[in-house]
Amino acid sequence: xxxxxxxxxxxxxxxxxxxxxxxxxxxxxxxxxxxxxxxxxxxxxxxxxxxxxxxxxxxxxxxxxxxxxxxxxxxxxxxxxxxxxxxxxxxxxxxxxxxxxxxxxxxxxxxxxxxxxxxxxxxxxxxxxxxxxxxxxxxxxxxxxxxxxxxxxxxxxxxxx
Amino acid sequence: xxxxxxxxxxxxxxxxxxxxxxxxxxxxxxxxxxxxxxxxxxxxxxxxxxxxxxxxxxxxxxxxxxxxxxxxxxxxxxxxxxxxxxxxxxxxxxxxxxxxxxxxxxxxxxxxxxxxxxxxxxxxxxxxxxxxxxxxxxxxxxxxxxxxxxxxxxxxxxxxxxxxxxxxxxxxxxxxxxxxxxxxxxxxxxxx
Numbered sequence: 001x002x003x004x005x006x007x008x009x010x011x012x013x014x015x016x017x018x019x020x021x022x023x024x025x026x027x028x029x030x031x032x033x034x035x036x037x038x039x040x041x042x043x044x045x046x047x048x049x050x051x052x053x054x055x056x057x058x059x060x061x062x063x064x065x066x067x068x069x070x071x072x073x074x075x076x077x078x079x080x081x082x083x084x085x086x087x088x089x090x091x092x093x094x095x096x097x098x099x100x101x102x103x104x105x106x107x108x109x110x111x112x113x114x115x116x117x118x119x120x121x122x123x124x125x126x127x128x129x130x131x132x133x134x135x136x137x138x139x140x141x142x143x144x145x146x147x148x149x150x151x152x153x154x155x156x157x158x159x160x161x
Numbered sequence: 162x163x164x165x166x167x168x169x170x171x172x173x174x175x176x177x178x179x180x181x182x183x184x185x186x187x188x189x190x191x192x193x194x195x196x197x198x199x200x201x202x203x204x205x206x207x208x209x210x211x212x213x214x215x216x217x218x219x220x221x222x223x224x225x226x227x228x229x230x231x232x233x234x235x236x237x238x239x240x241x242x243x244x245x246x247x248x249x250x251x252x253x254x255x256x257x258x259x260x261x262x263x264x265x266x267x268x269x270x271x272x273x274x275x276x277x278x279x280x281x282x283x284x285x286x287x288x289x290x291x292x293x294x295x296x297x298x299x300x301x302x303x304x305x306x307x308x309x310x311x312x313x314x315x316x317x318x319x320x321x322x323x324x325x326x327x328x329x330x331x332x333x334x335x336x337x338x339x340x341x342x343x344x345x346x347x348x349x350x351x352x353x
Contacts, residue, residue, distance in 0.1 A: 056346060069346045071339065083336050087343040 003123045003133035005103070005150065008159035010138045016159070017101055020134050021055070028054045028096045030088045032081070033103035037061045038070045041101070056082055056092070060105075075109040078118045085122055086147050089129050098126055100135040104146060116148045123152045198228030199235065199258075201285045210269060211300040213274030218299060220281055224262045232259050236293040244277030262346040276303040 003100055008016050008098050021029065038059040045052050060075040073081050085098060106115045119135070126133045137146055139159065204221040212218055224235065234257050241250040241256050250268055268281070284294040 053350075056350070069349060071342055071346065073339075079332070080335055080339060084339045084343060087340050088347070091343055091347040 002154045003126060003143055003152070004135070004136065005153040005156045006136045006159070007139050007146070007156065008136065012159060013073045013102065014042060016136060017099070018045070018050060020099060021045065021050050022138075023073055024097050024132075025038075026051060026054055028056065030085060030090045030098045031055045031056065031097070031099045032060065032085065032093075033099075034060045034075055034100070035102050038067065040113065056088055058088075075104070078106070078110055078114055080093055082118055082121050086125055089125065089131055095130065095132075097132040097134060098122070100133070102137050103135040103149070104137040107146075113147050116152070119149045119152045192229070195240045195293070196229035196316060197226050197233055197287060199285055199287060199291070199293045200225045200227060201283055201295045203281060203283055203295045205281070205297050205299050208298065212301060213302050214270060214274040214276065214304045215271060216271055218268045218281065220266050220268070220297070222264055222266055222283060223261075224256070224258050224285060226258055226260050230260055232257055233287060234258075235285050235287045238282075239266065239268070239287070240282045240284075241270075242280045242282065243274065244279065249274065249279075270301060272304055274301050276301055 006016050006020075010083045016153065021031075031041065036044075038057045039062075041057070042052055045055075059070050059072050060081065062070075062072055063074070070083050073084055089096065089098070098114070103115075103119070106118070110118075115155070123133055125131075133153075135153070173257070202223040202225070204223065206219060209219045218241070222237070226233065234255055236255050237253065239250070239252040239254075240248055243249050249271065252268070256262060256264070270279075277300070278298055280296050280298045282290060282294065282296045286292050
């Protein structure tokens, strides 16, 4: 199984997400939403005709627990977030994927080293459990902040546009 | 005749020079005692100037004989008095001193001793009844205070432990909640 870090300009980030979700063709996936609310992500994917039936959302933006089948975890609680991801990986049977939208957001709320530790933990656990990890990050001026976490991914895809 | 007188005189002189010199006389015990003049100094180390009731008082006693140089037996009387000037400890000993003596003496302070300013008195008496004395004060602090200190310290440790355990428990509860919720979400979704 592979772990992939996609760095793309902000305007093409959603396109990358859509393509990634579509490429898994209905396989169960864990969607960690750090940029948009669960509702907004759901609406965008639905609008693009992408099935969200097998997507399990961890919403790190909405603070109120409105929807019962969505897990709300603040982005500052990396321990809880990693535990939630690991719990989903354990609960879901068969092949599955993990999508993190967008990884760099964690660097706003947490120290670089803690984010690096979180990424290491997640990628290692995913690799042991045959889970494909796709982390996205917008191409921004703060891109160098991602330097510490590059090494934990098998592949890094940089969109040059 | 004249030369015979000179020779005789010189011979007498030589004889006188050849006679052994009389050894200097050692002072007698009587004169040592008579000339002796003692001074006594008490020193209490800095970390023993304030002690807890029930602990030991360490003191350094220095005796100096500035009057004579012979060995002399002296008698020492130690006494510790409480803040209300009551005697709480008495000890007596005899030591031999030549010109000076330096020794350490340790005294046990009862744990029942009330806090306050205490005094260590030392009286030196030597053979003909002459006396020299010295006194040095020290502080005795309450054992209760040190107990309170330990209780406070223990309390802080217990509180720190409890708060650590409560943080750990909170984290465990949070994780259990997450696990249950994930289980429920997945179960409900699969049912659909």
